[in-house]
Amino acid sequence: MKINFYDESISQNLVVNDRKIVFPSSAFGILRxxxxxxxxxxxxxxxxxxxxxxxxxxxxxxxxxxxxxxxxMIKYGPILHINNGHIRGIRHECNVELDENHNILSYFSTGTWIDSYEAEEHIKQLGKSTSPVCHTLIGYSSGFMSTVGGEPLLAKEVTCVGKGDSECSWILRTQKEWESEMQDELPFYNETPIVKELEYTYEQMLEQKNFVTRLADFQKKITEEITNGSNLQTIANMVYDIVQLPIIIEDIDHQTITYSGLSEVKYLELKDDMEQYIQENAHKNTIKRKEKSLLPFRKKTIKTLNQERLVTPILVQKEVLGYCSFIYEERKNDKYEEDYLFLDRFANAASLILLNEKTKFESFERMKGNFLEQILDGQFTASELIKRGKYTGLDLGQPYYITVMDYKKSQTSIEEEFLLQEKIFDTTFRYFSEKKHNILVCQRDGKMILFITNETLKKPTIYDVMENFHDFMIVKYPQGDFKFGISNVGDGIKHAAKYYEEAMIALRLTGRKKIVPFKTLGIVGVLINSKNISGIKMTAEQELGPLYKMTDPKTKELLKTLYNFLLNGGKLEQTMSDLSLSMSGLRHRINKIESLLEKDLRDPNETHQLLLILKSLIVLGELDIE
Structure with missing residues (x-):
């Protein structure tokens, strides 16, 4: 079906220069x-x-x-109100006093608007207000009456349906009569004319549009840089060129990853200033907020005497890995919200880069950990291991040490224990990576195995390295109890399993010590290494006699007392303190042990042999008296 239609309609009554345009009240509500x-x-x-x-x-x-x-005209104004659709009806009372020239001496008018379109639309679009909302109606009344009256007559809305009142009521008086009662409100009646308001609104919208365009272009450039594989420093430099604000990127421990827009001298000055701020506020922050870090999980502004920082976290897999900051040395405006939008997008880009680096780093370290497993299991020949070691950056032809680290495991679920192991594993290889120690790390039987070459150690001794690592772990995990067993220096990668066993033996004898090198075990290490296990057990049974029945709890208490007494060289006061016993209680136990063993614990030959036997049983896992 085809329809052709032609029509022409022209209003003969339309006033072209000031025509009336009809809109539904809902359109004004949307405009509002x-x-x-x-x-x-x-x-x-x-x-x-x-x-x-x-x-x-x-x-x-x-x-x-x-x-x-x-x-x-006074009566005509309300009629126009109704005809224009502003209200459905009106109640109106007016008292006017004129002089002989019909000039207004005083004017007082009150009334009620019935069904104000403005109140109705305000509630629909914005909800109830805390103050009257019929602004166009009081503007219309004031403009109309000021024009016909020949002097400023201003209306004020007293009650309003838009703020929950039962009706919209108003008062209209001369400006002179209002001055004593409306001093705070009069400036509002004299604000910028609507044309200027429209110009200002347009400028604001144009400025907002330009900002959105800049932000979109900024996002596009960052995305392109990430796609091209640019590193964090390159992107930081690009961001500084765009926003012209210095940038600092830090890790979770407030160590700087990179910065841009600052000289090295200025950067160090601001870094020292920030460290001082953190130290001064750390104690107060810990008490009030129970948080380890002063820097936020969300955006925050930090002010010191020398700088102002807008800070936002870098989140990777819901974990804070670091912080991005814009630096303000002289604040000239308050466009924090706009700056934050740039900073937030930069932080998102940084999180993607750090996630990529974290994934690559962890994958490489876990690959190295698997390689260490293969070394300990003796899966390849020495030449093959040395060749493969080059891919990890290690010369496995060098002398080496193997360290076994154990840590206290709380009574938690399997999932929580696994997460703790993963955190400690991650912390371990990141610590040595930052120290420039290229090592191999793996997990075995709930313990951490570390393989360190002499070439990696350089000047520090293996004991010094492990002591520093222990101190770091205690700070990182205050509830932890970390112990280390260190092997002798290894010669020949094919014998790694032997040195692993030495480290395990040393770990079992840590006791009150946190770090025990195998070489300090003396004859105990030699005995166990000789695999003479049956001989050790036979000697232990012969020398310990009735105390060798270690399943009895009372017997275990006596063995613990004997072990601590021997370790302390027979010093009663130290042993009493270690075991939390009274002197009389300790003496009673010593006498009972001497009676059961038929030995004199003041005889050095007897005590030396007994201590050696007890240490051997501990290493073999036959005795647990910790």
């Missing part, structure tokens, strides 16, 4: 909502008042052309 979003609720009041004022002035000028009296 958009204005609130663009210029804010505070400026909306003046904007709508002047819109109403100019509408009232135009209607008054048209009415004055008819030569009507002031009395009639």
């Amino acid at each position: 909502k958009e204005l609130v979003r663009n210029i804010g609720i505070d400026r909306l009041k003046g904007f709508l008042f002047h819109f109403g004022w100019e509408t009232g002035v135009n209607d008054a000028k048209e009415a004055l052309k008819k030569g009507l009296s002031l009395e009639y």
Whole structure:
């Protein structure tokens, strides 16, 4: 079906220069909502008042052309209100005093608007207000009456349906009569005319559009840099070129990863200033917020005497890996929100780069850990291991040490224990990576195995390295109890399993010590290494006699007492303190042990042999008296 249609309609009554345009009230409601979003609720009041004022002035000028009296014009204003659709009805009372020249001496008018469109639309679009909302209506009334009255007459809304009142009521008086009661509100009646408001709104919208365009372009450039494989320093330099704000990127421990827009001298100055701020506030922060870090999980502004920082975290897999900061040395404006949008996108880019680096680093370290497993299991020949070691950056032809680290495991679920192992594993290889120690790390039987070559150690001894690592772990995990067993220096990669066994033996004899090298075990290490296990057990049974029945709890207490007494060289006071016993209680136990063993514990030959036997049983796992 085809339809052809032609029509032409022209209104003969339309006034071209000042035509009336009809819109539904809901359209004004939508306009009101958009204005609130663009210029804010505070400026909306003046904007709508002047819109109403100019509408009232135009209607008054048209009415004055008819030569009507002031009395009639006062009655005519409410009729125009209704005809324009502003209200459905009105109750109105007015008292006017004129001089002989018909100039207004005093004016007092009160009334109620019935079904104000403005109150209705405000509630629909924005909800209830805390103050009157019929701004175009009071503007219209004020503009109309000021024009017909020949002097400023201002309306004020007293109650309003838009704020929950039962009706919209108003008072209209001369500006002179209002001055004593409306000193705080009069400036609002004299705000920028609507044309200027529109110009300002347009400028604001244009500025916002330009900012959004800049932000989108910024995001595009960052995405391109990430896609091209640029590193964090390159992207930081690009961001500084765009936003012209110095940037510092730090890790979770406040150590700087990179920075841009600062000289090295200035950077060190700001770094020292920030460290001082953290130290001064650390104790207070820990008590009040129970957080380890002063820097936030979300954006924050930090101010010191020398700088101001806008800080946001770098989140990777819901974990804070570091922080991005914009640095302000002289703050000239308050565009934190705009700056934050740039900073947030940069932090997102940094998180992607760090996640990529973290994944590559962890994958490589776990590959090295698997390689250590193969070394300990003797899966390849020595030449093959040395060749493969080159791929990890290690010369396995060099002398080496094997260290076994154990740590206290809390009584938690398997999942929590696994997460703790993963954290400790991650912390371990990151610590040695930062120290420039290229080592192999793996987990075995719930313990951490570390393989360190002499070439990697350079000047520090293996004991010094492990002592520093132990101190670091205690700070990182304050509830932890870390112990280390260190092998003798290894000669020949094919014998790694032997040195692993030495480290395990040393670990079992840590006792009150946190770090025990195998070489300090003396004859105990030699005995166990000789694999003469049956001989050790036979000697132990012969020398310990009835105390060798280690399943009995009372017997175990006596063995623990004997072991500590021998370790302390027979010193009763130290042993009493270690075992939390009274002197009389300790003496009673010693006498009982001597009676059961039929030995004199003051005889050095007897005590030396007994201590050697007890240490051997501990290493073999036959005795647990910790």
